Amino acid sequence: MNITLIVDGKPTAATIDPGECLMDVLRRLGHTSVKNGCDRGDCGSCAVLLDGRAVNACLVFAAQLDGAAITTAEGLEGPAGLHPLQFTALDGGAVQCGFCTPGILMTALDLLTDHPDPTEAEVRRALAGSYCRCTGYVKPVAAILTAAALLREGRDG
Amino acid sequence: MPPVAADVAQPGTGYLPYSRNMSIANVSRFIRPADLDAAVAAVRSGALPVSGGTDVMLHPPARPVDFLDLTVLPLAGIESYAGGVRIGATTTLTAMLQDPRVAALADGVVATMLVEVGSPLLRNRATIGGHLARGRLSDVIPVLLALDATVTWNDGSDHNQSLGAFYREDRHKAPLVITAVTIPRPKPPSGAAFRKFTRTAFELAILNCACRIDLDATGTIAASRIVVGETPSVGASLGDVEVNLKGRTLTVETIAAAARMAAEAVPARSDERASAEYRRSLTGTLVHRCLTEIAERLA
Numbered sequence: 001m002n003i004t005l006i007v008d009g010k011p012t013a014a015t016i017d018p019g020e021c022l023m024d025v026l027r028r029l030g031h032t033s034v035k036n037g038c039d040r041g042d043c044g045s046c047a048v049l050l051d052g053r054a055v056n057a058c059l060v061f062a063a064q065l066d067g068a069a070i071t072t073a074e075g076l077e078g079p080a081g082l083h084p085l086q087f088t089a090l091d092g093g094a095v096q097c098g099f100c101t102p103g104i105l106m107t108a109l110d111l112l113t114d115h116p117d118p119t120e121a122e123v124r125r126a127l128a129g130s131y132c133r134c135t136g137y138v139k140p141v142a143a144i145l146t147a148a149a150l151l152r153e154g155r156d157g
Numbered sequence: 158m159p160p161v162a163a164d165v166a167q168p169g170t171g172y173l174p175y176s177r178n179m180s181i182a183n184v185s186r187f188i189r190p191a192d193l194d195a196a197v198a199a200v201r202s203g204a205l206p207v208s209g210g211t212d213v214m215l216h217p218p219a220r221p222v223d224f225l226d227l228t229v230l231p232l233a234g235i236e237s238y239a240g241g242v243r244i245g246a247t248t249t250l251t252a253m254l255q256d257p258r259v260a261a262l263a264d265g266v267v268a269t270m271l272v273e274v275g276s277p278l279l280r281n282r283a284t285i286g287g288h289l290a291r292g293r294l295s296d297v298i299p300v301l302l303a304l305d306a307t308v309t310w311n312d313g314s315d316h317n318q319s320l321g322a323f324y325r326e327d328r329h330k331a332p333l334v335i336t337a338v339t340i341p342r343p344k345p346p347s348g349a350a351f352r353k354f355t356r357t358a359f360e361l362a363i364l365n366c367a368c369r370i371d372l373d374a375t376g377t378i379a380a381s382r383i384v385v386g387e388t389p390s391v392g393a394s395l396g397d398v399e400v401n402l403k404g405r406t407l408t409v410e411t412i413a414a415a416a417r418m419a420a421e422a423v424p425a426r427s428d429e430r431a432s433a434e435y436r437r438s439l440t441g442t443l444v445h446r447c448l449t450e451i452a453e454r455l456a
Contacts, residue, residue, distance in 0.1 A: 018185065019180050041211060041214075041278070047278055053281040054278055055281050059215070061224070063224070064210065125272070125277075128358055129278045129279060
């Protein structure tokens with residue numbers, strides 16, 4: 001069957017199998033920031049925004065998404081450069097092997113949409129479904145809190 | 158803007174030569190129903206209704222089957238009315254968690270519970286109707302049972318049924334479409350609480366417990382719900398404990414006796430996650446904690 005997705009702002013046609021998940025379709029389209037860590041919703045490495053909310057792309061049927069807007073980590077960077085979440089992850093040493101990073105960034109973006117000023121506990125709870133097997137969570141959590149502060153400054157200033 | 162031709166991708170042509178295709182087999186078609194009648198007709202002809210799809214993806218059909226997309230129907234949304242809150246079947250768990258009308262209901266016990274269900278990534282996609290249709294591995298169902306929720310479903314005509322009866326009759330396995338769940342607002346003075354025992358919030362409960370206590374004007378217990386779930390069956394009300402609580406005041410002694418009785422009455426079984434004995438012990442502890450929290454709130 002044929003669907004059109006708006007991936008990172010760009011209308012994109014895809015021919016899919018009815019049982020295909022969004023993760024496989026996005027990777028086939030070349031969006032390899034969408035990582036397959038577990039293929040069962042446990043690890044969060046394939047997280048993307050679906051119409052503004054972060055989801056496990058491995059658990060979503062692409063057949064249900066004709067016309068939907070998808071944002072991958074590749075769509076985070078703007079004309080002004082890296083997104084604050086990307087910048088603080090790099091600057092704060094929150095990236096080691098990098099495999100979980102795109103999913104964590106999209107999950108954090110979902111959190112900051114609703115909670116622009118989260119507590120550390122709220123950030124940790126938001127990452128309940130995001131697994132990092134290298135650095136642990138101290139630096140990613142700190143980076144997300146710093147990004148939240150940068151985003152608030154940008155909004156207020 | 159027309160689709161970009163260069164981005165047309167074909168299934169089975171992996172972007173990388175070694176990429177594995179993780180999608181599921183045996184989905185013949187994905188039907189987009191025009192309305193609820195068409196959806197029910199397709200389900201009665203053997204199609205599998207799919208809402209958020211997060212659980213369906215993990216449990217592929219053994220034989221070729223048509224899937225039916227419920228998310229194209231106007232079934233999402235939360236309405237408040239004098240007696241409570243009505244939640245449409247394709248409402249996501251996140252939408253429920255963030256809704257102030259749901260949060261204001263029954264001491265916020267629905268929201269307290271939802272924060273501990275799966276991860277935000279799952280809650281953003283999983284829907285209440287899909288969750289009720291699955292009918293197992295649930296923290297949501299015990300809380301809805303404790304609040305005397307009713308489920309609305311259609312199998313050619315609309316039906317309302319208490320959620321307890323819905324599961325006792327195995328109705329969730331029948332060819333029907335769940336359209337909504339309604340949670341009545343408890344009449345004050347009333348208190349509700351939920352406890353889940355697990356290693357982390359993201360994991361499935363080893364046992365969970367949802368309780369509701371309604372008091373009469375004199376401060377004695379007029380009605381109660383003591384629901385224990387993941388026994389490992391889906392939650393069920395402990396009727397003997399509820400009968401025993403009626404007419405008593407919620408004292409430390411009443412709570413201790415109810416917890417002991419619940420531990421004996423719970424239909425606990427062993428599975429790979431915990432033994433029946435461990436679950437019985439947990440039942441006493443969680444019932445005690447829930448009732449103590451309610452007593453403090455009602456004091």
